[in-house]
Amino acid sequence: MKLTRREAIAMGLGSTMVAMLPLRVSAGSHGAIMAFTGGVEPGEGNITLSAPEIAENGNTVPVGVDAPGAVEIMILAMGNPNPQVADFKFGPAAGAQEVSTRIRLAGTQDVVAVAKLADGSFIQTSQNVKVTIGGCGG
């Protein structure tokens, strides 16, 4: 079958649209990570993010992060209007680099935890959380 120009353009447009489909990622969410790390792309490491696979209520989603040896941990919600969720700095009296809290997720998205280790390097992990009812009031 010969591909007409019209069909080629339609295919091009179609694939561009599929590529742009939300996957809810807000503008600047990667930028927020870069701002935290000073431009360094975080690597893999010993950091665990606990979040439910499906959150019934986007207004209160329990999340936990554990990153032994971390000095600071940042949690981001890549699809929220503002990706930053929380930043934890651990002091000398911290018992472990482990925290839990509850956050708002506007919709199904990736939750990312980035940790700054004592040696200045950065590691990250992420988990996709499906949200049935969005929690940013919008």
Next chain:
Amino acid sequence: MATGVKPRVKVPKTAAAGDSVTIKTLISHKMESGNRKDKEGNVIPRSIINRFTCDFNGVNVIDMTMYPAISTNPYVEFKAKVDASGEFKFTWYDDDGDIYEAAKSITVS
């Protein structure tokens, strides 16, 4: 001044020296994210707790910056290392300038 803000903290009463104890904190606060609109369509301005710190005997345990994505009635659970008896001090800082505090003692043997 944010009204009806009440902190609640759970700290073990006793521990052994060198233990890592789990601390649970809750504070009742609306955490208005700044994303909601009222009936007329005006944006309800952001008004949240933006920072939470915990010190033990004057030494910092954790310093948390909160953004609007933290849920209403912020709950934070973390671990602190105790090497002697003393007092935990918890402080929450509100966008509107208010500061809320709580304190809990622990006996360490």
